[in-house]
Amino acid sequence: DQQVKQNSPSLSVQEGRISILNCDYTNSMFDYFLWYKKYPAEGPTFLISISSIKDKNEDGRFTVFLNKSAKHLSLHIVPSQPGDSAVYFCAALYGNKLVFGAGTILRVKS
Amino acid sequence: DAGVIQSPRHEVTEMGQEVTLRCKPISGHNSLFWYRQTMMRGLELLIYFNNNVPIDDSGMPEDRFSAKMPNASFSTLKIQPSEPRDSAVYFCASSFDGQETQYFGPGTRLLVL
Numbered sequence: 001d002q003q004v005k006q007n008s009p010s011l012s013v014q015e016g017r018i019s020i021l022n023c024d025y026t027n028s029m030f031d032y033f034l035w036y037k038k039y040p041a042e043g044p045t046f047l048i049s050i051s052s053i054k055d056k057n058e059d060g061r062f063t064v065f066l067n068k069s070a071k072h073l074s075l076h077i078v079p080s081q082p083g084d085s086a087v088y089f090c091a092a093l094y095g096n097k098l099v100f101g102a103g104t105i106l107r108v109k110s
Numbered sequence: 111d112a113g114v115i116q117s118p119r120h121e122v123t124e125m126g127q128e129v130t131l132r133c134k135p136i137s138g139h140n141s142l143f144w145y146r147q148t149m150m151r152g153l154e155l156l157i158y159f160n161n162n163v164p165i166d167d168s169g170m171p172e173d174r175f176s177a178k179m180p181n182a183s184f185s186t187l188k189i190q191p192s193e194p195r196d197s198a199v200y201f202c203a204s205s206f207d208g209q210e211t212q213y214f215g216p217g218t219r220l221l222v223l
Contacts, residue, residue, distance in 0.1 A: 032210045043114070043201050043214030044153070089153065093210055096141060097166065100153040 003027045004092050006101035015110045019077040023090030023101055026071065030092035030099075035064060035075050038087045038103070047088075048075070080108045112136070114215035116202050122221045128190040131218045134183055135204030143212060144177055144187050145201040153201070159185065160207070192222045 005024045013019045023033075031052045036044035050057040050064045050073070057064050063076045077084055085108045090101040115134040123129055135142045143158040157167040159179045167177070174193070179185040189196055199219050203212040 034211065036214075041216070043203075043216045046211045046213065049210060096158060096160070096205075097155055098143075098212060099155075102152045 002102075003030075004090055004099050004101040006088075006090055006104050008104050009102070010105040010107070012107045012109060013080045015082055015108055016079045019075075019080045019084065019106055019108065021075040021077075021088050021090075021104050021106065023073050023075075024071060025073075025092050027092070027094065027099075028068075028071065030094050032093035033064070033066060033073050034091045034093065034098070035062075036089040036091060036100075037084075038089060044089055077106075080106075082108050082110045084108050114202055114204055114213055116200075116215035116218050118218060119216060120219045120221075122223065123192055124223050125193055126191045127222075128188065129192045129196075129220060129222075131187040131200050131202075131220070133185045133187070133202030133215060135185070135202070136213055137183070139204035139206045139213075140182065141205045141207065141212075142179060142185050143203040143205075144185070145203065145214075147199045147201065147217070156187070189220075192220075194222045196220060197222050 003026050034049040035047040037047045038044045048059050048062045050066050066073045087103045089103045091098045117132045141160050144156040147153045156169045157177045162179045177187045199217045201217045203214045205212045
């Protein structure tokens with residue numbers, strides 16, 4: 001039972017363009033959503049988050065959008081840089097428990 | 111400012127052997143989480159502690175797995191006996207009550223032959 005889904009296993013984007021990573025969830029009880037970035041041989045690193053009572057949160061080049069009616073969130077990276085190449089995990093918080101999606105591999109080509 | 115520390119970073123063992131993974135959370139954090147990452151199941155929560163007390167161990171796969179947190183700065187995850195299907199990357203994460211963000215360690219890559 002996958003409560004958090006990232007349906008795109010990979011995404012390739014040209015440097016300077018926008019990267020859009022998508023995530024869908026099924027449990028309407030999730031009250032917080034987070035994006036993590038992971039490089040090989042390292043642990044996931046927190047990137048940005050959004051409360052379920054908001055629809056947008058911005059931090060520099062990173063913006064997360066939440067559409068509660070569609071149970072969908074997305075991460076926008078503008079402009080994309082080669083250093084952004086990593087695996088991006090969407091995660092949803094229920095109580096103190098994080099439920100992760102399968103991840104999307106982002107490749108930013110220079 | 112040290113992050114979450116895990117040891118060992120890599121472990122290779124033979125089936126049937128006992129394996130102990132160690133974690134030191136960020137100082138001041140009072141919640142600690144053990145995750146396992148596999149190709150088949152992705153990142154899944156095994157167990158989490160709050161104030162050194164196990165709160166939810168519903169993700170622990172079976173009795174071969176056990177976890178302890180004897181004090182606020184140390185936790186172990188033990189597998190006894192280990193099996194090849196336990197091969198995975200095991201992450202420890204910590205957080206502070208009231209904060210949603212969990213901070214992950216670098217992981218322990220376990221290979222059971």
